[in-house]
Amino acid sequence: MAMSSRALSLLFAVSVIAACGGKAAPEQPAPSGTTNSDAATRARQDSIDAANRARAEADARDRADRDRMAREAADRGAHDRGSVLEQLATMIHFDYDKADVQEADNQVLDLKAGILSANPAVRLRVSGHADERGSDEYNLAIGNRRAAAAKRYLVNKGVDAARIEVISYGEERPLDPGHDEAAYTKNRRAEFEVIAGGDNLVAPR
């Protein structure tokens, strides 16, 4: 049992690394004819490179922010009902066009799994969300997949599947109405709502 769950988290780690690897790769093909030394082509490539760098930096910043938030949530400890509820409700985030749980969010979900096993009456509703960029209709499917991925993680940690409901809002409920990378990063998320058994919550031992 312990073996299989370690194997599973390893699998998750691998998939996250794969995702990161894909992201770091250059998104534009290198200019082919460098010999023609076309200044315009070079300038264009430079601006693309700059944009890619800026995006990578923004992504790294966001990831660092999320890590910090997750650490802080963990550090605060689960001493009262308020913080237990808060930990249950902490969102997780996703890469563009991806529905895998990110390694940075494992800790957030592990806390939820602990709370759920200490409070067997609690039922959760997980809603998946997307940023506005993808296809409107496909975003409903990827939102669903994100919520389902969060649920699967918790079920793999021993939570009864019947206690978790999965829904999707696609891009219909943005957290941040902005149209920039920062807004998109916030909006690609899964939210967790306690729908039953939320009174008399206890912290895991």
Add this chain to the structure above:
Amino acid sequence: MRTGASWAAAFVAALAITWSAALQAQDTTHTIDQGVRVGITYTAGVRPSIVVLPARGIDSALAILSRDLDNSDRFEVINLAQGDAAGPKLPSAAWNSGPNPTPINYSLYRTLGADYGVEVVPDQSGAVVRLHDLKAGAVRREQKMTLPTPDTPDFRMSVHRMADEVVRWATGTPGIAATRVAYVANKRVYRVDGDGADLVAVTPSTDEALSPAWSPDGQRLAYTQFVGGHGAIVVVSLGSGARTTVPTTNRDLNITPSFAPDGKTLAFARSNEDGTDIYSADVLAGCCVQRLTVGRFADNLSPTYSPDGRRIAFVSTRAGLPQIYVMAADGTDQELLAPFDYGVTGSSNAPEWSPDGASVIFHREVSRSPQLFVLDIASHRVRQLTSAGRNEDATWAPDGRHLAFVSDRSGRKQLWIIDTETGRIRQLTFAGGVRLPAWSRRLAGTAAGSTQ
């Protein structure tokens, strides 16, 4: 009668108008989607020119008719100036009015450079519509048609049908004016005539609706009624307003409905924790739900039937990112439809099979921006149609050559119409936040969808 000098002036004005229209059209083609080839190049003068002959008392009908002919993209439409406005004018002798109209003065109209003239002669119960071949100096076709008064609900659709017939008489293929486009704005489904007029809300403001889809007869619309992260597929009868929920869609999230050509089978996708998969149901009998895909770790959605009803193109994530696949209507023989380069090609979504069956339109992300692509079914070759701004969720007109699509090229997301043969583009909606359009087939002579 006018003098020769004023005639010459009118002729020059007519030339100027035709010329400036041609320039504008070329300009549109080149600035909006620079560097993108769309079928044949739009060359001024290749299309026949047409003029709607003036007639007293039916100005609004003639204005709609003239605009419909222009929107068909099959003619150069010559607009005659009204009153004191600038533009070519005709001498009073050319006017055709009264119960005993004077015969058409063909030589006068020929000086405008027009190939065709459309004459509408209203009478007690409608109008006689004549298509004159001005070069030959003869009536090409004439027919008695209905023309209600402008205050009746079916007035605009009647004129649209008149225009579609005229296009058919002149070109062999009917126009696309007697159609409507349904779309989503402010969480409601609206429908609007193909010329952008007569906007009507279809769903109540209390509902949150997505993804409208027309029945083939244009009498019903299916859509997703979105409630709290769940969604039912609802079919509304536009005549009576009656709503029915497709069986089994009251649970989970049911999206992307699409009618089969038989008008009774509806395909849709259902999302739940097992993923997203395509189902079909008989919406007339309210039964017979069938699962068509078993995704396991992939999503399958956005079904669209081939016009013979035998195949369904759809979106699947089985290879990672969403791409366009095809299967038999019973879910067997699933295979890739639009080729892509693994790890290179962006997400592809929102396929719609063309009414002639020859192609499938969809959008594909290019540098994280969706652009329209058209897939040729016979050759499996894919051609990019747009490149300026974000362009997505295209839907075919019944002529299989025009597309309505969502674009942010003017700033906010609006519906635009592109003629894939000429590249000519026009804007259909002007209020912001418009998405998920669906173009109806030609609407028959009943009051289909004309109720409020």
